[in-house]
Amino acid sequence: MTATLTTEVTAAAERIRPYVRRTPLLHAEVDGRPLALKLEHLQRTGSFKLRGALNALLAGDRPAEVVTASGGNHGIGVATAAAILGLRATVFVPDSVPDGKARRIERAGARLVRAGSTYFDAADAAREAAGPGIRYVEAYNDPVVIAGQGTVAAEIVADAPEVDSIAVAVGGGGLAAGVALGGAGRLTVAVEPERCACLHHALAAGEPVDTEVVSVAASALGATRTGAIPFGILSSHPVRSLLVAETDILAARDRLWEEFRLAVEPAAAVPFAAWLTGQVPGDHPCVILCGANADWTP
Structure with missing residues (x-):
């Protein structure tokens, strides 16, 4: 492997x-x-997060929409990658996300959803939102x-x-x-x-x-x-x-x-x-x- x-x-x-x-x-x-x-x-x-996000979206079949969870930087990367490729994006973040990173996610064109107090709370919510045509992009646990x-x-x-x-x-x-x-x-x-x-x-x-x-x-x-x-x-x-x-x-x-x-x-x-x-x-x-x-x- x-x-x-x-x-x-x-x-x-x-x-x-x-x-x-x-x-x-x-x-x-x-x-x-x-x-x-x-x-x-x-x-x-x-x-660096844009690199992995783009590779994830370019490597397989192109989804209609993407969702992810992030403490900030990964969300900005996924939001920007989606915008580059003309895809809709939703980023779930914990309540503790810094204001500056939340602002940059929205500025990149994604919908921002606050979900829970930890990254894993946000990740659970993002995975529930994924489905046919909506791809969940992992932050780090994805080859x-x-x-x-x-x-x-x-x-x-x-x-x-x-x-x-x-x-x-x-x-x-x-x-x-x-x-x-x-x-x-x-x-x-x-x-x-x-x-x-x-x-x-x-x-x-x-x-x-x-x-x-x-x-x-x-x-x-x-x-x-x-x-x-x-x-x-x-x-x-x-x-x-x-x-x-x-x-x-x-x-x-x-x-x-x-x-x-x-x-x-x-x-x-x-x-x-x-x-x-x-x-x-x-x-x-x-x-x-x-x-x-x-x-x-x-």
């Missing part, structure tokens, strides 16, 4: 190419150490979505083959799994906030388990359980699981602004926080800055 999914990353790259940006790779030296920054927060919709997210890593490898580790923030695990597939054997460094760490606990337990979600980055990384499909991929590839403190996340976000004038949401600063604190291995590491959909001021 893994070999097939790796091939699907290549297919996804060709499929979504007309609609997504090939985001820049910034080579820098920080604190005397070399670092590559993948500026995926400059992607259309402000995050087609994961293949789309893996195109981020494929671009890194193509643009900087010397990169030997790729650090990425983890929510449900879709992007990290995509990095493992698209990274051509490079070490995936999966970074999570200390109290929002479903992958870390799943790897320790040997299976996905329910975990707490308490973090400044929770709107993007707030899955309480890693998806079974991402877990299967990540538990069978070279992966280093790391945790970072809340203060380090905010310090990393501010450092990206002060030093590079890169304005990202807290979730995107999570892997950079791990790098700043010396946890990310590799002689030529790359950090993915995955999103910029917070209403943020320095």
Whole structure:
């Protein structure tokens, strides 16, 4: 299955190419150490999520309408993908969705429905709304979505083959799994906030388990359980699981602004926080800055 999914990353790259940006790779030296920054927060919709959403909608028969559930970024991606393809979209969100992300979902043309207090409440409501001609687009627990997210890593490898580790923030695990597939054997460094760490606990337990979600980055990384499909991929590839403190996340976000004038949401600063604190291995590491959909001021 893994070999097939790796091939699907290549297919996804060709499929979504007309609609997504090939985001820049910034080579820098920080604190005397070399670092590559993948500026995926400059992607259309402000995050990597457009890649997986487009691949999901382009890979099979075209539905008449799509529904999804999201804490924010995935909903923006699905809403935009649907608009690009001329499809109606409904996005179910938890009551805790940040106002800025809710606004961007509606601005992309989707109908926004608030449903419950957690992502899983919203997901249950979205699945009930799916049916004939109405496709439910998973946020991360779908091999087609994961293949789309893996195109981020494929671009890194193509643009900087010397990169030997790729650090990425983890929510449900879709992007990290995509990095493992698209990274051509490079070490995936999966970074999570200390109290929002479903992958870390799943790897320790040997299976996905329910975990707490308490973090400044929770709107993007707030899955309480890693998806079974991402877990299967990540538990069978070279992966280093790391945790970072809340203060380090905010310090990393501010450092990206002060030093590079890169304005990202807290979730995107999570892997950079791990790098700043010396946890990310590799002689030529790359950090993915995955999103910029917070209403943020320095």
